[in-house]
Amino acid sequence: MKIGFLITARLKSSRLPLKAILMLKNRPIIDWVIERAKRVQYVDQIILCTSDYPQDKPLVDRAKDLGIYYFMGEPDDVLFRLYKAATFYQLDYIISVTADNPFFSIEYTHRIINEALKEKPDFIKITGLPIGCFTYGLSYHALKKVCDSKQVVDTEIWGPFFENEQIFSVKEIQAETRDQFHARLTIDTPEDFEFITKLADSLKENEWYSYTSIINSLKNNSEIIKINNHIQQKTLSVEEKRKMLDPFRGGEKNGD
Known part of the structure; x- marks a missing residue:
């Protein structure tokens, strides 16, 4: 089974412009995400998935400089971009993370990969970790099924597509x-960036890639959590979710 680690990234953010290339401890944030991905075992390829818009070329340049693969595709349809990248690189299974999450858990990503290798479920999700620390597992079969049927184009939030156990x-x-x-360990606003910067400054070099060390640092510096704990994570409204899932009503599990 060929497993790809797909990092979705763009530079279009309005709340925190160019956030993926903001400097964190003297390196662009996207570098830290890529370097973290390199420490995930049993991954065949790491692929930066961005758009084909000229404004996103700096991300492609970082992928080249750090020796990973890249794919340029749909600007707004994140899910279709993932699907086209997975098709191009002939992947059987995808580990997905966004460039907003420089502290995703390597340890729990390994758990996803173990489950993928054992059972190959269509969708694997982690619950209970802070926002920004989890990744997702997704089979190519499920990704293709959704992209063949979905009608919405803006798929920045795509998890609900795969959570229906009657289908997947x-x-x-x-x-x-x-x-x-x-805690909120994702980067979407200036407050998030301030918090992540302070967290990064509190970590020693040998603690950066350890989830346990990160949590221990937060427990020892609990005041910094207040910087961004009022920020609301983007979610779908009931109507948006209904529109997203309508084409899949009544589907049979694992059907084509």
């Missing part, structure tokens, strides 16, 4: 109690 096999990995922590 879904595996949920619950975070261990010791690993559960309330």
Whole structure:
């Protein structure tokens, strides 16, 4: 089974412009995401998935400089971009993360890969970790099925497509109690960036890639959590979710 680690990234953010190339400890944020991905085992290819718009070329340049693959596709249809990248690189399974998450958990990503290698569920999600620390697992079969049928184009939030257990096999990995922590470790606003910068400054070099070290640092510096804990994560309205899922009503599990 060929597994690809797909990093979705663009430079169009309005709340925090050019966030993927903002400097974090003297390196662009996208570099930290890529370097973290390189520490994930049993991945055949790491692929930066961005758009074919000229404004996103700096991201392609970072992928080239750091020796990973890249794919330029649909600007707004994130899911279709992932599908086209997975098709181009002939992947069987996808690990997905966004460039907003420089502290995603390597440890729990390994758990996703273990489940993928054992059972190959259509969709694997992690619950209980802070926002920005989880990744997703997705089979190529499920990705193709959704992209062949979906009608919405803006798929920045695409998880609900795959959560219907009447259509797909879904595996949920619950975070261990010791690993559960309330914090926001994603980057979408200036407050998020301020928080992540302070967290990064609190970590020693040998702690950067350890989820346990990150959580311990937050527990020892709990005041910084207040910087961005009021920020609301983007979600879909009931109407948006209904519109997204209408074409899949009544589908049979694993059907074509």
